[in-house]
Amino acid sequence: MPALAQKSFDVATFDRARVLKAANQYLSEKPITITASSSPRSAGGPHDFFSEADYWWPDPKDPNGPYIQRDGMSNPDNFVEHRRALMRLSVQIPALIAAWKLTKDKRYAQHAAMHLRAWFLDERTRMNPNLQYAQAIHGRVTGRGTGIIDTIHLVEVARALEVIEGAGALSAGELQGIKQWFADYLEWMTTSKNGIEEREAKNNHGTCWVMQVAEFAHFTGNQELLEYCRGRFKTVLMPNQLAADGSFPQELRRTKPYGYSLFNLEAMAMVCQILSTAEDNLWTFELPDGRGMRKAIAYMAPYIRNKRAWPLKPDVMYDAEWPMRQNSLLFAGLALKRGDYLDLWKSLPADSNVEEVIRNFFIRQPVLWVG
Numbered sequence: 001m002p003a004l005a006q007k008s009f010d011v012a013t014f015d016r017a018r019v020l021k022a023a024n025q026y027l028s029e030k031p032i033t034i035t036a037s038s039s040p041r042s043a044g045g046p047h048d049f050f051s052e053a054d055y056w057w058p059d060p061k062d063p064n065g066p067y068i069q070r071d072g073m074s075n076p077d078n079f080v081e082h083r084r085a086l087m088r089l090s091v092q093i094p095a096l097i098a099a100w101k102l103t104k105d106k107r108y109a110q111h112a113a114m115h116l117r118a119w120f121l122d123e124r125t126r127m128n129p130n131l132q133y134a135q136a137i138h139g140r141v142t143g144r145g146t147g148i149i150d151t152i153h154l155v156e157v158a159r160a161l162e163v164i165e166g167a168g169a170l171s172a173g174e175l176q177g178i179k180q181w182f183a184d185y186l187e188w189m190t191t192s193k194n195g196i197e198e199r200e201a202k203n204n205h206g207t208c209w210v211m212q213v214a215e216f217a218h219f220t221g222n223q224e225l226l227e228y229c230r231g232r233f234k235t236v237l238m239p240n241q242l243a244a245d246g247s248f249p250q251e252l253r254r255t256k257p258y259g260y261s262l263f264n265l266e267a268m269a270m271v272c273q274i275l276s277t278a279e280d281n282l283w284t285f286e287l288p289d290g291r292g293m294r295k296a297i298a299y300m301a302p303y304i305r306n307k308r309a310w311p312l313k314p315d316v317m318y319d320a321e322w323p324m325r326q327n328s329l330l331f332a333g334l335a336l337k338r339g340d341y342l343d344l345w346k347s348l349p350a351d352s353n354v355e356e357v358i359r360n361f362f363i364r365q366p367v368l369w370v371g
Contacts (some may be wrong), residue, residue: 015365019365031117039052049131055074057073091358096160097161112160120178129184131188134147149204159215203251210232214270215274233282242296244289247299265326272335318356327366330366334370
């Protein structure tokens with residue numbers, strides 16, 4: 001639990017009915033891991049996560065040749081089954097563990113444990129702890145650093161694992177085995193060519209690398225990496241991504257500037273939520289020129305409240321689906337004591353059936369993070 005969790009707003013009471021409705025639905029669903037599907041285009045094996053870069057398409061001039069890019073336009077024929085399986089895990093585990101946290105009903109924790117064993121422990125169905133083959137591009141690369149963004153869906157799973165430790169649904173040995181999986185993945189993220197490439201990304205990919213490393217380090221107790229991520233937030237993310245007005249220029253230049261701005265803000269907020277301590281509060285940290293999370297939230301909040309005021313062109317896809325109940329508002333509202341942010345958060349839709357929204361709205365159970 002973050003050291004700065006506030007008691008001024010009872011998230012558990014507010015979200016209880018929504019959490020239990022979802023968790024009750026998931027109690028009857030069996031685990032589906034990446035070994036349930038495969039693609040002939042993957043260079044990896046049955047336990048290797050595989051995905052294809054969204055915005056790459058067959059070349060009309062050379063249909064069998066290397067794919068070409070169309071920014072912001074997702075190719076519906078790409079292989080996405082592993083990503084779907086991971087998203088399903090990231091929807092179900094947090095809901096089940098949140099329900100256990102609220103009720104202490106062991107059915108929820110026991111069902112979550114079944115999924116966790118399948119994904120991280122069972123030799124027949126587990127996923128290998130790397131993303132070597134993520135976001136491949138046909139005819140160009142078998143995997144890329146940018147693919148590491150696909151495991152943003154493990155961030156809330158890791159937080160749920162921290163909560164489930166007290167449920168008795170996993171043995172000490174099983175918990176240690178899962179922690180070892182995340183420790184191995186952290187090692188790969190921080191030392192591999194793809195991992196280093198993603199770390200150095202100048203936009204939301206770089207933010208999401210820090211967010212993932214921070215939470216996985218939090219779960220595994222890696223203090224060195226936690227401190228590294230705090231430093232990176234202050235010396236790399238904030239100086240290089242945030243403009244004087246609080247916007248993210250790297251996101252504004254994309255073909256989906258509104259959605260990408262929200263996405264990066266959510267990831268930045270999660271970095272603050274994971275890493276802030278009483279002694280080192282990233283929510284109130286500011287650069288010498290005044291740039292910091294206060295400005296980032298203040299820039300987007302009016303456009304979340306009134307999207308019609310957004311000054312740029314609409315996103316080329318899924319423009320109507322945003323905003324959602326952005327957790328940056330909740331966490332900033334609590335950390336910065338801004339009741340207006342909390343009220344805005346309460347007014348927004350919490351859930352969506354649109355796959356693209358599920359993919360880009362990756363923190364869905366705030367009760368795991370506060371209170």
